[in-house]
Amino acid sequence: xxxxxxxxxxxxxxxxxxxxxxxxxxxxxxxxxxxxxxxxxxxxxxxxxxxxxxxxxxxxxxxxxxxxxxxxxxxxxxxxxxxxxxxxxxxxxxxxxxxxxxxxxxxxxxxxxxxxxxxxxxxxxxxxxxxxxxxxxxxxxxxxxxxxxxxxxxxxxxxxxxxxxxxxxxxxxxxxxxxxxxxxxxxxxxxxxxxxxxxxxxxxxxxxxxxxxxxxxxxxxxxxxxxxxxxxxxxxxxxxxxxxxxxxxxxxxxxxxxxxxxxxxxxxxxxxxxxxxxxxxxxxxxxxxxxxxxxxxxxxxxxxxx
Amino acid sequence: xxxxxxxxxxxxxxxxxxxxxxxxxxxxxxxxxxxxxxxxxxxxxxxxxxxxxxxxxxxxxxxxxxxxxxxxxxxxxxxxxxxxxxxxxxxxxxxxxxxxxxxxxxxxxxxxxxxxxxxxxxxxxxxxxxxxxxxxxxxxxxxxxxxxxxxxxxxxxxxxxxxxxxxxxxxxxxxxxxxxxxxxxxxxxxxxxxxxxxxxxxxxxxxxxxxxxxxxxxxxxxxxxxxxxxxxxxxxxxxxxxxxxxxxxxxxxxxxxxxxxxxxxxxxxxxxxxxxxxxxxxxxxxxxxxxxxxxxxxxxxx
Numbered sequence: 001x002x003x004x005x006x007x008x009x010x011x012x013x014x015x016x017x018x019x020x021x022x023x024x025x026x027x028x029x030x031x032x033x034x035x036x037x038x039x040x041x042x043x044x045x046x047x048x049x050x051x052x053x054x055x056x057x058x059x060x061x062x063x064x065x066x067x068x069x070x071x072x073x074x075x076x077x078x079x080x081x082x083x084x085x086x087x088x089x090x091x092x093x094x095x096x097x098x099x100x101x102x103x104x105x106x107x108x109x110x111x112x113x114x115x116x117x118x119x120x121x122x123x124x125x126x127x128x129x130x131x132x133x134x135x136x137x138x139x140x141x142x143x144x145x146x147x148x149x150x151x152x153x154x155x156x157x158x159x160x161x162x163x164x165x166x167x168x169x170x171x172x173x174x175x176x177x178x179x180x181x182x183x184x185x186x187x188x189x190x191x192x193x194x195x196x197x198x199x200x201x202x203x204x205x206x207x208x209x210x211x212x213x214x215x216x217x218x219x220x221x222x223x224x225x226x227x228x229x230x231x232x233x234x235x236x237x238x239x240x241x242x243x244x245x246x247x248x249x250x251x252x253x254x255x256x257x258x259x260x261x262x263x264x265x266x267x268x269x270x271x272x273x274x275x276x277x278x279x280x281x282x283x284x285x286x287x288x289x290x291x292x293x294x295x296x297x298x299x300x301x302x303x304x305x306x
Numbered sequence: 307x308x309x310x311x312x313x314x315x316x317x318x319x320x321x322x323x324x325x326x327x328x329x330x331x332x333x334x335x336x337x338x339x340x341x342x343x344x345x346x347x348x349x350x351x352x353x354x355x356x357x358x359x360x361x362x363x364x365x366x367x368x369x370x371x372x373x374x375x376x377x378x379x380x381x382x383x384x385x386x387x388x389x390x391x392x393x394x395x396x397x398x399x400x401x402x403x404x405x406x407x408x409x410x411x412x413x414x415x416x417x418x419x420x421x422x423x424x425x426x427x428x429x430x431x432x433x434x435x436x437x438x439x440x441x442x443x444x445x446x447x448x449x450x451x452x453x454x455x456x457x458x459x460x461x462x463x464x465x466x467x468x469x470x471x472x473x474x475x476x477x478x479x480x481x482x483x484x485x486x487x488x489x490x491x492x493x494x495x496x497x498x499x500x501x502x503x504x505x506x507x508x509x510x511x512x513x514x515x516x517x518x519x520x521x522x523x524x525x526x527x528x529x530x531x532x533x534x535x536x537x538x539x540x541x542x543x544x545x546x547x548x549x550x551x552x553x554x555x556x557x558x559x560x561x562x563x564x565x566x567x568x569x570x571x572x573x574x575x576x577x578x579x580x581x582x583x584x585x586x587x588x589x590x591x592x593x594x595x596x597x598x599x600x601x602x603x604x605x606x607x608x
Contacts, residue, residue: 011448018449029465133346141537141589143544146564146582149571157572247456248548252568263549266460274461281454 005290012286016279020071023278024064027271067275077272081264087276091258097167098245098257104177105242109184110235116185117192122219124197132189139186145248148179152252165254176253180246184238191234195227202226229300236292240284340602347598353591361408370398372405373556384576391576393566397558399577403584406558410540410588413474413559417539418532420478425485426521426528432486433493434516443486450483456545463551473552477539488531492524526603533596537589544585560585 042050051057055066070077076087085093120132155175156164162174199205200223208218250259258277265273341347360367375395384391390399432443462476496502497520505515544561546552553559560581567577 014445015448015452018445019452022449022453023461026461026465130346137590137593138586141541141586141593142582143541143548143561143564143585145545145548146578146585149564149568149578150582153571153575153578241454244454248545251549262454262457262460266457266464278454278457281457282452285452285454 005294008290008293012290015286016282019282020068020275020279021064023275024067025060027269027274028060071275071279076276079265079273080270081268081273087272090261090273091276091280094256094258094261097255098250098259099243101173101176101180101249101255101257102243102245104173105181105184106239108177109181109242110188112181113185113188114192116189118196118219120189120193121196121200122215124200129193132193136186136189136193139182140190142182143248144179144183144246145252147182148175148249148252151175151179165252167255172253172255176249176255179252180242180249184242187238188235191231192227195230196223198230199223199227225299229296232295232299233292236295237285237288240281240288244281244284337602341598344598344601346594347602350591350594350596350598353587354595357407357588357591358411360404361411364404364408368398368401368404370401372397372401372558374398374401381574383574390580391574393574393577394570399580402558402563403560403580406560406563406581407584407588409470409553409557409559410543410561410585413470413477413543413553414536414540414588414592416474417477417481417543418535420474421482421485421535421539422532424478425482426489428482429486429489430493430516430521433490433497434512434520440490443490447483447486450480453480456542459542459546460549460551463546468552468554470553470557473543473546476546477542481535481539481542484535485528485531488527489524492527493520496520496523527600530596530600530603533592533599537592537596540585540588540592560588 048057055063058066067077074088079085079087079090082090116132116136120129120136123129152164152175155161162171163169164175166172204226205218205222208222213221245257245259245262247259247262249255250257251263261270261273261277264270265277375397376392377395379388379392381394382388382392388398388400390403392398393402428443428446432440459476459480462479463472466472466476493516502515502519505519510518540560543552543559544564547559547561548565550565553562563581564578564585567574567581571578
């Protein structure tokens with residue numbers, strides 16, 4: 001087991017290096033100068049000094065190695081969009097905001113989705129099942145910026161119950177979390193339904209019924225544990241997506257979170273910020289996958305990790 | 307459906323009859339019958355057929371060209387002349403939605419086609435050859451998965467620029483991973499089956515086995531994945547357009563229409579409502595169709 005985990009961490013390191021090289025190459029391939037100031041003509045000497053300060057005068061491979069060298073020491077550089085802070089500080093300030101929204105969404109989406117999926121599976125092909133499937137499909141097919149738009153229109157503009165955007169009070173959390181949790185909830189509900197339906201058809205369930213166990217005992221004791229395995233492999237990897245935030249939700253509700261930087265850094269060619277964000281997402285993603293695989297073996301002893 | 311009515315429970319009975327009377331129900335027909343027994347799948351088929359027809363015949367159906375503006379009639383609420391109203395510069399919303407649907411479907415289909423062109427050959431290569439090829443493909447897949455999806459697409463768009471063609475290429479280049487994984491996984495299980503050994507013993511070449519024998523058997527799950535990849539591509543296009551990184555003016559796209567409507571929606575609600583309904587309809591149609599195909603083609607049902 002220890003050897004397996006070590007090997008996986010090695011693989012993760014490879015993925016991170018590859019991701020960083022691709023991102024680095026891409027940022028340098030983007031046309032446009034991060035220091036293009038527009039109206040003001042910058043003297044050639046200033047430009048050269050700036051290029052030297054940020055190391056743009058060195059060959060690309062040198063720039064990359066320098067970057068990775070400092071990154072390994074925890075120094076991700078200074079974001080071009082706010083030169084008075086470091087990238088690390090900026091992320092430390094904004095990520096908690098995003099995580100708050102994400103955790104809220106997970107706490108609503110997963111329990112509710114599991115409940116809906118279970119109800120649908122136990123009333124298979126009945127009107128309740130169709131209703132849940134329809135709602136779940138709707139949650140999957142409506143982009144969350146659309147959901148956000150209509151939530152704002154209804155609850156902020158028409159009813160005035162919640163603020164339409166901003167950050168600070170608990171009221172500000174309600175609409176973004178609602179808008180953000182609909183998609184994952186739909187996904188969970190659909191997936192739980194599929195897993196449960198598959199498991200409910202298994203022979204051991206029929207045996208359990210034949211032994212005279214009540215429906216509830218069968219569901220909680222026999223079905224749940226077996227349906228958990230496919231559920232975990234699909235739903236756990238969704239969590240990093242939720243925790244790293246939605247560009248759209250943060251844009252719509254003017255939330256000072258991480259998602260905003262995904263957009264602004266791309267538009268302003270903010271190389272250090274882009275690199276840090278991509279690496280952050282890749283690390284979170286990698287560890288979630290590792291965790292998924294380990295949980296997998298704990299739930300199903302038949303699965304052996306090599 | 308007419309034969310189905312003669313048998314009370316078509317599937318079970320057909321299975322039981324095959325032995326006794328051999329009524330020769332082909333695999334395709336059985337799958338079709340299973341497909342048409344699902345209400346949601348039929349709804350999906352009807353919706354997608356309708357949308358594709360609308361997109362195909364857009365110039366014949368749309369009342370005006372998509373870039374025609376009548377400033378005098380700007381911001382008209384839905385009425386008899388403009389069933390979906392007009393926007394701030396006097397575009398007829400109905401025409402914009404019809405052409406926007408066309409853009410979204412073109413992007414959806416082409417992006418998925420492009421993703422197939424990358425993903426399926428790579429999956430075939432990895433699944434068939436194994437060893438080093440498999441290792442390399444798997445590592446590429448891993449790196450692609452680690453990239454935050456929409457961020458990677460945003461990057462690529464900012465490198466290559468917007469426009470329909472580039473959006474198609476970018477979405478295709480970021481969404482082939484699913485198809486590649488699926489093809490590989492299918493090949494790994496099919497490779498060990500007896501009929502493959504039989505063809506091998508007959509001396510067929512690797513690629514002949516892959517294309518003539520393995521790929522057709524791997525097709526059902528691939529068809530499902532492809533059908534479900536189309537709404538995802540439409541979704542991504544809507545997102546990119548929402549961020550201002552998508553289709554350029556004056557070409558309409560459903561995602562762009564929703565995004566553009568945001569500042570006006572408090573008063574001119576119809577600008578947001580109708581494109582939203584159109585996106586939802588397209589996504590629902592393809593999702594239902596894909597789910598229905600999955601259930602119809604699922605070999606475990608046999």
